[in-house]
């Protein structure tokens with residue numbers, strides 16, 4: 595199957611899950627291009643895909659042209675302090691904010707650059723310790739509270755990576771907990787937006803859509819298997 599067919603099949607599956615869930619609001623597709631060459635990104639763009647996700651700043655720097663046009667690029671991987679400045683320069687949004695310290699650094703660098711930057715808070719909903727993301731609500735709400743008075747950072751919602759499991763109940767309950775946290779956050783902070791719920795990857799995006807996902811992040815099912823050698 596070529597790129598156009600793979601993308602179309604995923605869009606059809608998104609549509610199917612959305613209809614099954616009785617939803618009328620849009621679900622966006624983010625193409626996760628990590629480890630794949632820029633030619634693959636361009637090919638996806640020619641097929642109409644505009645939203646892309648990458649998880650390493652260095653890879654973005656090496657892969658994407660500086661004057662990117664026609665694409666929206668989000669960082670979705672854990673961000674180290676010493677890469678914040680570059681990240682703020684290079685991407686349109688940081689979807690993996692997992693600490694108050696990181697949030698503050700992003701605000702500082704964004705203000706220096708005079709660039710408003712969209713962010714999502716990453717939450718660890720699976721209790722798998724290898725994953726990044728906020729694990730306790732106290733530190734999460736502390737960060738939300740801080741974001742409420744920031745000038746350059748714009749909160750758009752939440753992101754999570756579901757548990758690596760084919761147990762539908764378990765995976766969906768992790769996604770449901772993100773949705774529920776988003777609702778409570780919106781109630782507590784009516785001036786911030788928690789409209790975006792970024793959840794669901796190649797293996798589990800239909801379940802995520804049934805639990806309210808507004809953006810699914812799909813890599814393998816679009817670009818094929820990754821080669822980390």
Ligand SMILES: *Cc1c(COP(=O)(O)O)cnc(C)c1O
Pocket residue numbers: 626628649670671755795796797811812813814815
């Ligand atoms: C790699 C990655 C994805 C895409 O995973 P696939 O299983 O290839 O669809 C989604 N989200 C994050 C944060 C990733 O790092």
